Amino acid sequence: MSLTPAVLRMPEDVRRCLEPGRYVDSAHPAVRETAALIAPGAHGVDKARALYEQVRDRIGYCSIPPGRPISMGAYLRDEETYRASSVLAEGHGFCVSKASLLTALARASGIPARVAFADVVNHHHTGRRMRAATGTDVFAWHGYSELWLEGRWVKVTPMFHRALCERLGVEPTGFDGRSDALLPDRDRRGAAFFSYAARHGSFHDVPARFLTTQIPQRYPGLDEYRQLADPAQGPGGGSTGA
Numbered sequence: 001m002s003l004t005p006a007v008l009r010m011p012e013d014v015r016r017c018l019e020p021g022r023y024v025d026s027a028h029p030a031v032r033e034t035a036a037l038i039a040p041g042a043h044g045v046d047k048a049r050a051l052y053e054q055v056r057d058r059i060g061y062c063s064i065p066p067g068r069p070i071s072m073g074a075y076l077r078d079e080e081t082y083r084a085s086s087v088l089a090e091g092h093g094f095c096v097s098k099a100s101l102l103t104a105l106a107r108a109s110g111i112p113a114r115v116a117f118a119d120v121v122n123h124h125h126t127g128r129r130m131r132a133a134t135g136t137d138v139f140a141w142h143g144y145s146e147l148w149l150e151g152r153w154v155k156v157t158p159m160f161h162r163a164l165c166e167r168l169g170v171e172p173t174g175f176d177g178r179s180d181a182l183l184p185d186r187d188r189r190g191a192a193f194f195s196y197a198a199r200h201g202s203f204h205d206v207p208a209r210f211l212t213t214q215i216p217q218r219y220p221g222l223d224e225y226r227q228l229a230d231p232a233q234g235p236g237g238g239s240t241g242a
Helices: 012-018 029-037 044-058 072-076 084-090 095-108 125-134 162-168 208-218 220-224
Strands: 113-122 138-149 152-156 194-203
Touching: 029 084, 029 095, 044 095, 044 138, 072 208, 072 220, 084 095, 095 113, 095 138, 125 220, 138 194, 138 208, 208 220
Parallel strands: none
Antiparallel strands: 113 138, 113 194, 138 152
8 A cells, every 4th residue: 555645644444445355355466457457547536436337347246156056055155255356257246246346446446445234125026036045035244335535435336237237127326436326226117126224334354254154044045046047147147136
């Protein structure tokens, strides 16, 4: 981390969010190289928007890696699911995976960033398989990013890529670099889509060891939840499990 005058003026807790973590591994060479290639020369809000759109649309959303014969429970117990450099190499991930990568790319670009978590309620009809597996509409520990832009924290989720949004009939979550960009509460028909319930706060690094036990224990049915083959899913496959 370069201690420029702008960095030195940041509050200490914000400045710490420029440092790499074990899972938000922003010092990884591949992460740094990728960050430099996205909107080179851009800074601040413009850089943040470019990073967000890259992770949202170029890293496919999936609740289970396409082509791997494992359950969602097994996927969520794998610590590499939460490591930014691994997500970048795989080219897909679920909500926490994509938030970890966006957070790492932001830090590598000199933008303080951290990961945050909330429980979300899935109201969409395509979540019926997840509801059958979990016995609830609530998915705990949905992950998103918080970016320090123009002196304040902005909440953003790069979760659903454009192709998946088209399948779900929902507008992609846009980000102007200044306002929060979270999951939409309505689809294009006006039907309920997602809502946020309990929030679990913000973290310097992904609490991966906690998540690898917490989520599968809370939802043991995820060991039976496997990806359906669907060539129309687009990059990274996808479902509306958070």
